[in-house]
Amino acid sequence: MSDNNVKKLIGKVFNDIADAIETGQFGKKVRVGITILGSEHGVENIVRGAEIAQSRDNSIEVVLIGPKVDTELEIIEANTEEEAHKKMEELLDSNEINSAVTMHYNFPIGVSTVGKVITPGLGREMFIATTTGTSSPDRVEAMTKNGIFGIITAKAMGIENPTVGILNVDGARQVERVLKELSNNGYEINFTESMRADGGSVMRGNDLLAGTPDVMITDTLTGNLLMKIFSSFTTGGSYEAMGYGYGPGIGEDYSRIILILSRASGVPVVANAISYAAKLAKGDLIKISKEEFAKAKKAKLDDIINGLKKGAAAKEVEEEVIAPPKEVVTGSISGIDILELENAVKILWKNGIYAESGMGCTGPIVMVNESKLDKAIEILVNAGYKSKETFSC
Numbered sequence: 001m002s003d004n005n006v007k008k009l010i011g012k013v014f015n016d017i018a019d020a021i022e023t024g025q026f027g028k029k030v031r032v033g034i035t036i037l038g039s040e041h042g043v044e045n046i047v048r049g050a051e052i053a054q055s056r057d058n059s060i061e062v063v064l065i066g067p068k069v070d071t072e073l074e075i076i077e078a079n080t081e082e083e084a085h086k087k088m089e090e091l092l093d094s095n096e097i098n099s100a101v102t103m104h105y106n107f108p109i110g111v112s113t114v115g116k117v118i119t120p121g122l123g124r125e126m127f128i129a130t131t132t133g134t135s136s137p138d139r140v141e142a143m144t145k146n147g148i149f150g151i152i153t154a155k156a157m158g159i160e161n162p163t164v165g166i167l168n169v170d171g172a173r174q175v176e177r178v179l180k181e182l183s184n185n186g187y188e189i190n191f192t193e194s195m196r197a198d199g200g201s202v203m204r205g206n207d208l209l210a211g212t213p214d215v216m217i218t219d220t221l222t223g224n225l226l227m228k229i230f231s232s233f234t235t236g237g238s239y240e241a242m243g244y245g246y247g248p249g250i251g252e253d254y255s256r257i258i259l260i261l262s263r264a265s266g267v268p269v270v271a272n273a274i275s276y277a278a279k280l281a282k283g284d285l286i287k288i289s290k291e292e293f294a295k296a297k298k299a300k301l302d303d304i305i306n307g308l309k310k311g312a313a314a315k316e317v318e319e320e321v322i323a324p325p326k327e328v329v330t331g332s333i334s335g336i337d338i339l340e341l342e343n344a345v346k347i348l349w350k351n352g353i354y355a356e357s358g359m360g361c362t363g364p365i366v367m368v369n370e371s372k373l374d375k376a377i378e379i380l381v382n383a384g385y386k387s388k389e390t391f392s393c
Contacts, residue, residue: 049270
């Protein structure tokens with residue numbers, strides 16, 4: 001080591017000691033990188049957010065990645081977004097930074113992000129799983145994995161046993177069945193109950209506003225839309241003023257802590273996203289991710305998902321099925337996913353029960369004659385179209 005390098009190292013040690021005495025913060029700081037190019041509100045928007053994050057938490061050290069700017073923060077120079085992303089990845093892989101925040105970054109298939117919002121109803125913090133990226137090309141598999149990604153993130157943020165709800169979107173009932181089977185196999189999932197009178201772990205719009213679960217499972221496109229609404233509903237949409245950004249990319253064997261911001265994210269969200277990134281690094285996100293995936297695999301996650309796909313193929317009612325003679329249908333069966341609704345009706349027809357599809361107070365329903373309700377439920381449960389619990393309006 002040259003004399004100059006030795007002098008620099010000694011100087012850094014003394015500076016670190018001086019900082020620790022001044023701030024009372026001893027030990028290694030968490031270093032969070034943030035790329036500063038690409039914001040619709042300009043470089044200064046990102047830099048100001050970074051400065052705020054740095055000033056309010058002495059345990060972190062923010063590193064800017066981008067062109068030179070007037071700031072006291074450390075800068076790693078990069079003059080294009082592509083160059084900044086490359087530098088960011090190098091810094092992460094060499095452990096020179098512990099986590100990073102960026103915009104317009106492409107994750108591989110199998111990785112998606114878990115956002116964090118402040119809900120307007122009760123001011124609760126809630127994780128939205130997920131908000132960007134693609135967990136799987138298959139919708140139900142993707143949402144199932146989104147749920148695991150959300151649990152991983154919440155645990156890394158210090159919530160030991162996060163509550164989980166599934167937003168009432170296409171595929172929700174199938175995801176509920178998969179996750180409950182996974183839970184029955186030993187992967188602990190703390191399902192919450194809707195605030196609405198009929199309860200259940202499938203969440204309604206009211207639960208979104210109130211922040212009923214710690215983790216709200218949804219598909220990524222819906223999650224992305226929700227992030228934009230929660231972040232900018234007070235500003236008209238052009239400036240995201242609230243929340244913590246679109247969150248970390250999570251995936252099996254994914255080993256970088258990279259969080260996403262929108263190009264519309266304003267100063268408060270930038271600062272919050274950096275704090276989010278720092279806390280995930282402190283909470284050992286990568287280690288928790290590996291542990292949770294190991295538990296899910298032990299609970300036969302892969303077998304359940306493969307069985308789901310085979311079952312979906314087997315349940316397709318392709319042959320022409322003639323409806324039995326029409327009857328008065330006043331008995332309703334809920335808990336069936338809208339993607340499977342018409343096939344569920346045809347299965348009942350095939351078994352000699354006249355049925356119709358409709359939309360009830362909790363979502364899609366199959367309607368049958370009251371006298372045949374129990375038999376119809378039994379057929380649909382055995383065919384895998386609904387769980388054993390009976391729900392009615």
